[in-house]
Amino acid sequence: MKKKLVIALGGNALLQRGEILSAENQQRSIQIFAQMVSTLARDYQLVIVHGNGPQVGLLALQNAAYSDSPAWPLDMLVAESQGMIGFAIAQELTRSADATPVTTVMTRVVVDPQDDAFAAPGKYIGPVYQPEQQAELEQRYGWQMKADAQYIRRVVASPTPLKILDGEAINTLMNAGHTVICCGGGGIPVIAQSEGYAGIEAVIDKDLTAALLAQSINADHLLILTDADAVYENWGTPQARALRHVTLAEIAPFAAPDGAMGPKAAAVMHFVKQSGNAAFIGALKDAPQILAGEKGTCVTR
Numbered sequence: 001m002k003k004k005l006v007i008a009l010g011g012n013a014l015l016q017r018g019e020i021l022s023a024e025n026q027q028r029s030i031q032i033f034a035q036m037v038s039t040l041a042r043d044y045q046l047v048i049v050h051g052n053g054p055q056v057g058l059l060a061l062q063n064a065a066y067s068d069s070p071a072w073p074l075d076m077l078v079a080e081s082q083g084m085i086g087f088a089i090a091q092e093l094t095r096s097a098d099a100t101p102v103t104t105v106m107t108r109v110v111v112d113p114q115d116d117a118f119a120a121p122g123k124y125i126g127p128v129y130q131p132e133q134q135a136e137l138e139q140r141y142g143w144q145m146k147a148d149a150q151y152i153r154r155v156v157a158s159p160t161p162l163k164i165l166d167g168e169a170i171n172t173l174m175n176a177g178h179t180v181i182c183c184g185g186g187g188i189p190v191i192a193q194s195e196g197y198a199g200i201e202a203v204i205d206k207d208l209t210a211a212l213l214a215q216s217i218n219a220d221h222l223l224i225l226t227d228a229d230a231v232y233e234n235w236g237t238p239q240a241r242a243l244r245h246v247t248l249a250e251i252a253p254f255a256a257p258d259g260a261m262g263p264k265a266a267a268v269m270h271f272v273k274q275s276g277n278a279a280f281i282g283a284l285k286d287a288p289q290i291l292a293g294e295k296g297t298c299v300t301r
Contacts (some may be wrong), residue, residue, distance in 0.1 A: 004174075005044035005291075008210035008267070009033060010226040011051030011185070013284040014085070017128055017151070017227065021058045027088060029284065030057035033225075034092040036287040037179070041100055045174060047217065049210040050089065052081040052185030056203060057126020057154055064141060074156060075189050075199030077086055082106055082184035101178045108165040108197065109187025109204055115159035122257060123158030124148055124204050149236075157202040158263075161187060161209040163196070167216055174217065183209045207267035215274045222271045222279040223291065224264050229283040231261060231297040243300050246270055268299045274300060 014029045015021050040046060044290040060078045086104030092104045117123075121144050128151035129137060137143055143154045163168070164183065173180045186204030190197040207224055214222045231254055243250070254265040268279035282289075282296020290296035 002043060002045045004047070004214075004217060005040065006047045006049060006210050006214040006217070006219045006222050007037075007040075007287075008207050008222065008224040009048060009050040009089075009284070010206075010210045010224070011053040011055055011093040012227045013225050013251075014050070015054040021054050021127055023088075026055075026085075027092070028143050030088055030092045031087070032285055033287075034095070036092055036284070038096075039288050040291070041179065044220075045053060045177075046100075046179045047170070047174065047213065047219070048179065049183045049206050049213060050085050050181065050185070051206040052078065052085060052203070053125045054127065055085060056081045056185060057124075061126060062152075073199060074201045074203060077184045079172065079188045081108065083187065086181045086184050093179060101176075103173050103178045103180055103183075104170055105166055105173070105180060105182040107170070107183045107187045108190045109161045109183065109209055110163040110165060110192060110197065111159035111189050111200065111202065111204065112162060113191045113200060115157075117156045117159045118202070121155045121157045122146070123156050123205060124152045124153040125156055125203055128153050158186075158192070158205050159189065159202050160206050161212050164209070164213055164216060165190070167213075170213075171217065183213055205263040205267075207263045208270070209272040211279075219271075219275070220277055221267060221291070222277075223265065223287065224266065224279070224281045225284045226281065227283065227288060228261070228281075229286060229296065231265065231281055235261075243297050245293070245300070248299065250300055251297075251299050272299050272301060 014026050063071050090102045134145045145152045146155045186209040189202040191200050233241045256262040263279040271279045279299045280290045286295040
């Protein structure tokens with residue numbers, strides 16, 4: 001029986017910082033990812049969770065540009081990004097006649113409406129801007145902006161994922177031998193009501209949702225693919241050093257709520273603590289080498 005591997009594919013791995021947010025650029029990254037998947041599928045049963053930061057931010061911009069109708073809420077835009085990115089990945093993964101069946105599941109994830117994240121937005125979405133544009137953007141759109149390396153980006157609320165509502169469908173498809181694309185963009189954020197669930201304005205961190213999913217399906221490993229090739233000590237300085245093999249204690253200082261590497265470190269810590277299995281962080285192009293311990297960062301107890 002194949003091992004279960006949850007792959008968390010970053011939105012910034014699909015659309016790199018500073019590049020044009022086009023379908024063509026995204027497809028080039030997905031083609032690279034599809035090559036990695038074909039290699040990994042020989043040894044693993046795969047579940048793919050993708051990010052949507054650049055994409056959902058672009059949808060929000062396009063949404064705001066048409067002023068003749070009210071703007072659609074973020075939960076609806078997350079659902080839209082789930083569909084369009086999941087479609088693009090599924091199309092690429094099923095090009096060959098002998099490909100494993102691939103199914104994209106529209107996935108809702110429960111959050112707490114009282115989560116502190118609603119009072120302190122910190123999740124990056126959309127394109128990057130120059131710092132001198134901050135006042136204009138905040139005035140024009142009513143956004144909150146934060147620094148992202150040498151740029152600024154829009155930030156929105158990112159509550160902690162509590163429960164994956166559509167987990168039964170995911171398990172059924174896995175048991176039928178499908179590669180499952182699910183929890184896109186961290187899942188469509190919903191809150192419990194007296195009858196059913198209602199959407200709420202937020203974007204859930206896909207790495208934290210991927211860790212929750214990996215725990216719920218008893219995955220053997222969690223692999224977070226991003227636009228950085230590893231976790232770095234002294235990042236951004238001449239003393240920067242890639243961390244290849246680290247323990248929970250050694251990765252803990254990196255799990256700050258910074259909207260960048262912090263959630264990734266927190267996600268792998270959660271998975272390793274709960275499962276006792278190894279988790280990995282690294283670049284999209286290096287996926288097979290990361291799992292072999294040759295590149296990226298491996299986190300164990």
